[in-house]
Amino acid sequence: xxxxxxxxxxxxxxxxxxxxxxxxxxxxxxxxxxxxxxxxxxxxxxxxxxxxxxxxxxxxxxxxxxxxxxxxxxxxxxxxxxxxxxxxxxxxxxxxxxxxxxxxxxxxxxxxxxxxxxxxxxxxxxxxxxxxxxxxxxxxxxxxxxxxxxxxxxxxxxxxxxxxxxxxxxxxxxxxxxxxxxxxxxxxxxxxxxxxxxxxxxxxxxxxxxxxxxxxxxxxxxxxxxxxxxxxxxxxxxxxxxxxxxxxxxxxxxxxxxxxxxxxxxxxxxxxxxxxxxxxxxxxxxxxxxxxxxxxxxxxxxxxxxxxxxxxxxxxxxxxxxxxxxxxxxxxxxxxxxxxxxxxxxxxxxxxxxxxxxxxxxxxxxxxxxxxxxxxxxxxxxxxxxxxxxxxxxxxxxxxxxxxxxxxxxxxxxxxxxxxxxxxxxxxxxxxxxxxxxxxxxxxxxxxxxxxxxxxxxxxxxxxxxxxxxxxxxxxxxxxxxxxxxxxxxxxxxxxxxxxxxxxxxxxxxxxxxxxxxxxxxxxxxxxxxxxxxxxxxxxxxxxxxxxxxxxxxxxxxxxx
Numbered sequence: 001x002x003x004x005x006x007x008x009x010x011x012x013x014x015x016x017x018x019x020x021x022x023x024x025x026x027x028x029x030x031x032x033x034x035x036x037x038x039x040x041x042x043x044x045x046x047x048x049x050x051x052x053x054x055x056x057x058x059x060x061x062x063x064x065x066x067x068x069x070x071x072x073x074x075x076x077x078x079x080x081x082x083x084x085x086x087x088x089x090x091x092x093x094x095x096x097x098x099x100x101x102x103x104x105x106x107x108x109x110x111x112x113x114x115x116x117x118x119x120x121x122x123x124x125x126x127x128x129x130x131x132x133x134x135x136x137x138x139x140x141x142x143x144x145x146x147x148x149x150x151x152x153x154x155x156x157x158x159x160x161x162x163x164x165x166x167x168x169x170x171x172x173x174x175x176x177x178x179x180x181x182x183x184x185x186x187x188x189x190x191x192x193x194x195x196x197x198x199x200x201x202x203x204x205x206x207x208x209x210x211x212x213x214x215x216x217x218x219x220x221x222x223x224x225x226x227x228x229x230x231x232x233x234x235x236x237x238x239x240x241x242x243x244x245x246x247x248x249x250x251x252x253x254x255x256x257x258x259x260x261x262x263x264x265x266x267x268x269x270x271x272x273x274x275x276x277x278x279x280x281x282x283x284x285x286x287x288x289x290x291x292x293x294x295x296x297x298x299x300x301x302x303x304x305x306x307x308x309x310x311x312x313x314x315x316x317x318x319x320x321x322x323x324x325x326x327x328x329x330x331x332x333x334x335x336x337x338x339x340x341x342x343x344x345x346x347x348x349x350x351x352x353x354x355x356x357x358x359x360x361x362x363x364x365x366x367x368x369x370x371x372x373x374x375x376x377x378x379x380x381x382x383x384x385x386x387x388x389x390x391x392x393x394x395x396x397x398x399x400x401x402x403x404x405x406x407x408x409x410x411x412x413x414x415x416x417x418x419x420x421x422x423x424x425x426x427x428x429x430x431x432x433x434x435x436x437x438x439x440x441x442x443x444x445x446x447x448x449x450x451x452x453x454x455x456x457x458x459x460x461x462x463x464x465x466x467x468x469x470x471x472x473x474x475x476x477x478x479x480x481x482x483x484x485x486x487x488x489x490x491x492x493x494x495x496x497x498x499x500x501x502x503x504x505x506x507x508x509x510x511x512x513x514x515x516x517x518x519x520x521x522x523x524x525x526x527x528x529x530x531x532x533x534x535x536x537x538x539x540x541x542x543x544x545x546x547x548x549x550x551x552x553x554x555x556x557x558x559x560x561x
Contacts, residue, residue: 079104082379087155103351106160107319111312113162113338118147118170129176132261135487135513137269140262144298144371145347159296159320159351162310162338167345174300174345177258178278180367183249187233191255194219195228196541199248200239203286208327211239244285249278252369253481254536263371264481268515272377273479275540278369281306281360289327290357292318295372299348303367304360308348310338311355319353322376328355342368386468387459394459401455405448412445470520473529477518480531481539488512488532 080090083101090101100106131140142150148163157163167173192198194212202209212228213219215238219229239245253259253276267274283304292313299308311333313319333355341361342348350356352374360366395401411417420442489512493499503509511517517530 103160103319104316107313107316111161111337113164113310114148114157115338116148116163116165118165118167120147120169122170125170125173128173128262129258132258132265133484133486135261135265135268135484137265140265141269144266145349157349161351162354163347163349164338164340165347166343167347168343171344174302174369177262177300178252178256178302178367178369180280180303180365182252182256183247183278183280184233184237186249186255187231187236190230192231192249193228194231195221197250198231198236199250200231200236200245201248201288202243202245203288204244206289206329208289211243211245240280240282244282246282246285246288247280249280251275251540252278254539257484259369260481260536261484261486264483264487266371266373267476267480270373270377271515272374272476273540274371274373276369276371278302278367281358281366283360283364283366284362286357286359288357290330290333290355291327292321292325292353292355293350293372294321294324294352294375296352296374297348297350297354298371298373299342299350300369300371301342301344301346301348301366302369303344304364305341305343306358306360306366306368307339307341308356308358309336310340310348310350311336313353313355320351320378321353322378322380325355333357342366382465382468382472383463385471386463386465389464389467390459390462393462393464397462398455398458401458408444409448412442412448417442417445467521470518473518474520474527477529477531478534479539480534481536482531482534483513483516488516 079102080100083090087101106112126139126143126146128140128143131143138150145153145163145165148157148165153163186192187198194200200211202211212231214229214232214235216232219231219235221228236247240247253263259276263274263276290309290311314332314334318325340348358366516532517528520527520529
């Protein structure tokens with residue numbers, strides 16, 4: 001039964017939202033205004049109706065006063081708006097049962113985890129490797145979180161609460177993805193550099209330490225090339241066996257085909273970069289301090305057992321963060337909402353901002369893979385691209401934005417001016433309350449803020465949402481893993497760089513993978529961005545591009561897997 005223990009999965013009721021019509025879309029292209037400005041709409045008007053305040057005073061046409069009803073409640077309710085876009089509007093019956101789109105409500109309700117026991121009979125369990133081989137993105141995502149329905153996960157869980165799926169009946173669910181033997185093979189083949197491919201860490205007495213040096217002193221960063229040294233297999237395993245150090249293997253998809261195919265499919269499901277790290281921990285040890293991450297994390301337990309403690313975000317300001325936290329001490333994290341031992345086949349999902357720590361239990365090592373997604377994939381990231389472009393466009397078109405502010409504006413804006421503008425909350429004995437209130441009123445400040453609000457509106461009217469989306473889509477195509485051969489349809493004619501040179505206006509072009517390209521306008525050119533020429537070695541390393549030589553090397557190495 002898909003219900004958390006000890007509480008019901010649904011958080012409290014949130015306000016019902018009505019759908020909001022989005023503005024008419026402009027053709028994609030260079031960062032352009034969202035719609036052409038109306039003639040004269042942003043020009044200065046010589047004549048305006050005079051406004052009179054409640055004291056009978058004449059006001060500037062830019063006079064502005066803050067709305068008393070504005071504040072956190074209105075901002076919180078925006079979660080209903082963005083939730084409606086994903087799942088549709090919550091009806092009255094569901095709202096009465098506590099349905100909500102709000103991550104804030106889920107946190108206020110205790111951040112209660114959903115706990116599920118996978119009791120499906122073996123004949124009802126799909127073959128995850130076959131789904132990854134076929135590149136069926138949606139079905140692979142369903143398999144990953146089963147038996148939780150994908151619709152339930154997206155509607156009630158994603159970004160709002162943790163999920164623990166116990167698979168006592170399916171211990172081999174993730175068999176074949178990665179093993180300790182694979183890591184040993186890479187170490188002994190001399191493939192793994194410290195910092196780039198592997199970190200050797202310990203966590204003792206509340207302190208995390210890194211041990212990225214070999215016994216003979218080698219392995220450090222080369223001053224001439226700035227390249228980290230290679231990890232020595234004997235040193236790494238001695239630290240693992242004798243000193244209780246953990247291994248973090250970064251981006252093993254570069255060398256392991258099953259992970260490559262899994263991530264390549266999930267990137268198409270989430271439409272953002274999706275990566276993974278794996279963590280090998282000796283028995284009865286801990287490798288990392290309590291912390292939260294800036295990614296949605298899916299923990300796949302592959303070998304052994306590990307005790308996980310999961311804590312809620314410490315505040316609403318830390319939920320769904322865009323950056324990971326520093327390491328926390330034991331006294332910083334409070335009490336866990338979930339404490340569970342993961343065994344092979346088990347899954348743990350944690351939204352961004354979920355504080356967590358893990359420890360290997362006595363008697364066995366632990367190996368798990370963390371699939372990570374939705375890093376820098378928020379509304380804020382889209383607007384971060386759109387706002388600067390809108391400001392540039394508005395500045396070019398609206399002369400008022402290029403005018404200087406009056407010389408006295410700094411005297412009426414700023415922290416000191418804002419505090420001085422607040423009316424007194426208490427009346428001092430013997431003071432003239434009316435006089436104090438009049439002194440606190442600053443019509444000049446109100447006029448300046450009113451003008452800034454109007455100028456800001458002429459910027460927001462030009463937000464280039466389509467061009468910003470194309471910018472992010474093109475960036476994704478440069479960052480994605482190259483599609484595995486099994487994920488693309490066979491070309492009916494020529495394909496590749498040489499074929500592209502022969503394309504003319506009469507050529508029929510076919511995309512060999514659904515959602516495998518993005519059409520954008522860059523300057524005066526129409527450009528097709530795609531991931532087919534990307535390499536694997538630097539996937540998720542922070543850069544957009546990899547050279548073809550690295551991609552070819554990665555493909556050659558994986559033929560031996």
